Amino acid sequence: MSDKLVTVAKFYTAFEAEIAKLELDNNGINSIIVGGGLATMLPHIECVKAEIKVAEADVENAKAILDSVGEDSEGDV
Numbered sequence: 001m002s003d004k005l006v007t008v009a010k011f012y013t014a015f016e017a018e019i020a021k022l023e024l025d026n027n028g029i030n031s032i033i034v035g036g037g038l039a040t041m042l043p044h045i046e047c048v049k050a051e052i053k054v055a056e057a058d059v060e061n062a063k064a065i066l067d068s069v070g071e072d073s074e075g076d077v
Contacts, residue, residue: 005032005053008062017050020066027065029058 008031011017017033024031034051054062 004056006056006059007034007051007053008059009052009066010049011052012049014050017052020052020069023069024052024054024062024065027061029054029062029065031062 009017009020011020014033021031021033031052031054034053035049052062052066
């Protein structure tokens, strides 16, 4: 089993990322938020986003869960 973390979604605010993380947690998928603090402190810089990362084995399930609740994934994930 791989320990590699993969980005499944990106958000302009840490608040949006936290909501997505809660949805994944409620569905049994462990996730982390990377860059949430920067997205909060530097909202005027578009390239700074909060990313949701999950284990490589959970990528497909995580994307399906986020898509089902209307969260948009972006980027080359």
